[in-house]
Every structure is written in structure tokens, then in C-alpha cells.
Amino acid sequence: MTSKREIVTVNGALQSNDGKCKRVCQVRAVSVTNPSIPGGPAYTQPELVDPDDDFPDGEYEIVLPGGQEFPLVKRDGVYAWKV
8 A cells, every 4th residue: 555645733742852841842744654554654854833932052852643753953042953
């Protein structure tokens, strides 16, 4: 069977690596589901929809439904994906 890809907006958890900062966030991503593989969808190409907060600069991660994690870094008040 073929996989299905669609752009979705989901709630995730934005949290600092040290666990001191955490909030609910919205993420727009491509959801990929494959009927022949059990479990929920996998997400690719995430985009933080609501980046404004008062968190300090540092290292963060976004945890999406199903537990998939994406690392981020915040520098000068701006989030960027770690590669």
C-alpha cells in the first residue's frame, strides 16, 4: 500500500533540555501514514507556528504526538532547527 502525506497542525510540547521550561505549542508538519506499518503517523518538515515566548536562549526540543522529537536552539530570541 502507498503512504498518505498531508500537512497538519498538531499540538506538541516545547521543552528545554534541562526541563525548566515547558509549554504547549502548535506545529505545522507533514504527516506521513502508511497502512502497512502499525502505529501513528510520522512527522516531517516541522514548523513552529507559535514561536513567541519568554523562554531564555538555549537548547530545546519539540515532542509531537507519538513521542517523535525535534531538536531546536533558541538564539537572540529566535528558534531554529538543529541540524
